[in-house]
Amino acid sequence: MSATGIGAAVRRKEDQRFITGKGHYTDDVSRPGQTFAYFVRSPHAHAKLHSIDVKAAAAMPGILAVLTGQDLAGDKIGNLICGWMIHSKDGSPMKMAPHPALAATKVCYVGDPVAVVIAETLAQAKDAAEKIAVDYEVLSAVTDPAKAKSAAQIHDVAPKNTIYEWHLGDSKATDAALAAAKHITRIDLTNNRLVPNAMEPRAALAEYDSGTDSLTLWNTSQNPHVARLVISAFVGMAPEHKLRVIAPDVGGGFGSKIFIYPEEVVCLWAARRVGRPVKWTSDRSEAFLADAHGRDHVTHAEMAFDGDGKITALKVKTIANLGGYMSTFSSSVPTYLYATLLSGQYAIPNIYCEVDAVYTNTVPVDAYRGAGRPEATFVVERLVEVGARELGLDPAELRKRNFIKSFPHQTPVIMAYDAGDYLASLKKAMELADVKGFGRRKRDAARHGKLRGLGYSTYIEACGIAPSQAVGSLGAGVGLWESAEVRVNPTGSVEVLTGCHQHGQGHETTFAQLVSERLGISIDQVSIVHGDTDKVQFGMGTYGSRSGAVGMSAIVKALDKVEAKAKKIAAHVMEAAEGDIEFRDGKFTVAGTDKSMAFGEVALAAYVGHKFPTQEIEPGLKEGAFYDPTNFTFPAGCHICEIEIDQETGETEVVSWTAVDDFGTLINPMIVEGQVHGGIAQGVGQAMIEQTVYDKDGQLLSGSYMDYAMPRAHNFPAFKVDTTETKCPSNPLGIKGCGEAGAIAAPAAVMNAITDALGTEKIEMPATSMAVWRALQTMNRNQVAAE
């Protein structure tokens, strides 16, 4: 292993610039003659838009344009789209309603943009915006997904506000297994809506070059090529080769920056109309209303057991809230990213899942860290825990009885798990967490008036998104391969161009570690280029923990080609047969001799072209590759959480956290640990404090940090993080992916611990202090009543 190669816990190269304020984010980019955009947003959740009077605003100082949805339609700018087709049970296609970048005839959620002001300064834009008069006819609104079907219809195309009624699995076999069950565990769950809150708010800067009739967009995107494709092919803004998208440093995404949003479309359009660059930077309050939210499921689920505590069937019915419009990948999240994971780590012979997706008058909902898989894990892991309690079995024992033990394993819900050792991660986690000592800790806690509980979550996820044919057959509008180009410079330093995009993951370090390992050069000799459609060949971006498994596999393929070519050149230079050249630790050696060349020497030879026949071997050393995975990857593991409840106040503290994950090969264990920490924090945030609350009129009550609680350091103990390893057989590095695991595992672990401590299952996420206190009150009342 090279000192900075695979497996080395080297410090992140990019952190120097991030923590010294030298990062370069979209809002840091300024163009000559730049103007500012300010969006006027609907204050109503559901209303007809009769007219917008912009006259007074347009006459204000510094105003270049005030544009509305009518102007947008007039310029034939197309609608935003959802790029994953889902069909209902009856075969009908999903009901995708028109989603104009500026609403023209009606508004569907508080925050729906209706107009934009372009001005010399942001303050002037805001001043003018206050003068815009919008004539709304307010309609009744619905925010609760469970009530959507009986509420006022939001879109003409979607009767009963229903987008699709989808299903997966064998309904008859599942019902039969339920009918024959020894025991059935039933549960009703809410998977609470989350506001993503990346540290850097979204931003867009658009510039039009009339000389070349082309547009450039700087934006906070997790996938700039996909943004360019959608904005060009569907929105029709400009042909692909006339649109450049640059996503420079991006401060966190968690999914919310995958999507193509109204604001970037409007900035491009406005930049061309006013002939000046147009910049928009979301402020935090705006982000609450404008960034796609996550989760928001209501679920009823039933799990059947036989007399030996073996799971015989799982039946799930979920209503998924997709908000006011269908965001870019929203349709796939509660379907193929959700129901396909309902087998968990267990051999479940029969699974049937129905999902109804509905429109409501809320911010659109789309992928958020984990995307569908946290929701699936929550259903399965809560059911297993409750099942164990009802059957009087130890929850670890029930899990062990049902674990999948041989691989490959075909589940009844599409996925074919390739490798794993679920018992190993459970055992290791139980040791690390000292589960044996829990009884003593619980008694100690009781002496201090505290209730202590322990909860497991043995989760699985599907990452490495995704084999193109497979997702194509399931409705995806794109292939999900990844690309790489490895450019060796004459002096032997290396640039890797990747279609992945980093926004917190540390690719500049981990991708360089792969090159370091393969070419025997230090990571300081390697730079990673990403996020610019003019520099990088096409790529699909970063989400779904795909960059390691898919993106790095593409780099491996390109490196293979570089090595093969370099060997040929080395053979000529050293006058040996190609078959005799060995490459190890950065050195090309003629086998059995002391003749050798360093990697850098071969690179130089490749570029000067003096010593090999350039008719046979092209000069230069630069290779590209596209890699399409053959399967998803299946990271899995066991998280164990212990909590203590202050009985007087309901205040609940996470007092211990153990995570043992199987991510396959670890490129950089320190970065992996960081990803796990962040994921747990988000999962605990969801389970305990993050509550997105709409009132009955569709106003977002938790619309700022004064009301939306984000997890902070004081919410956590020091995490015990460890790993087990089974290699992923489907990619060359054996990588599975680690970016979402914590967020997927954590909510179930927390809720299993809280319900263990309370002795009741009747509490929903987020289990705030008040919710826990109320649960305690109810139990006390019931106890008194019983006595």
Add this chain to the structure above:
Amino acid sequence: MYAFKFERPTTVRQAVNLLAKNEEGKLLAGGHSLIPVMKLRLASPSVLIDLSKVEGLSGVEVTPRSVVIGAMTKHKDVANSKELQAVMPGLAAVPGSIGDPHVRQVGTIGGSLANNDPNADYPAATLGLGATIITSKRKIPADAYFKGMFETALEPDEIITKVSFPIAKKAAYQKFKHPASGFALVGVFVSKRGSEIRVAVTGAGANGVFRVPSFEEALKKRFSPKSLEGLTHTAAGLNSDIHASAEYRAHLIGVMARRAVAAANEKGGAED
């Protein structure tokens, strides 16, 4: 933010004159309450009168019977004052519980009391100790100062210069933090100075900070958490929102009061 003028007086008199001259003017202390609302365009003062260069408004002075804190004294300087910690650690703990280090580095006691946020911490200590607010015009006893949510007895051209806290042998603050904002969801300050007992509650009341006479009476018999057992505060008139219902706040008032009394006894020595 809307445009505004900026003034930087160097004496209290100059500041008062500027305030009197500019009806739409506002004093600027740490700016940690005022600037956020200006950024949201919810406040639009015509002039900001910055107090940072006015002499003599900062500092913690401990005398045998009282602690006098200058209006512009920052939260962290009160929290870290060794002299204050020695005579009344229960008061020093109050600014120590405010916000985060950034907020404590700039926020001031004068700003907090002038703002009178219904969830702020200083109002509980001020009422809970029966402090005196000293202004450019007069001395206002705490009991007459707090007039409701964001409302005080201050006149438009009046500036807080100091706050004088009597030293209580027993004093403590217990704060149940709001999960999102970190302000007080419910905060209770209790003090015992000779026979005077005060219990002041912040975060819970629809009209801001208030005293709890029934708790004070009970504690007069014996200053012990036990005296409060079985006593409940009514939920009527308390705030109810997505974080805490009025019932939950009422319940927390009881719990925090008992804990504050226990802490005061711990800090102030055995029961007397």
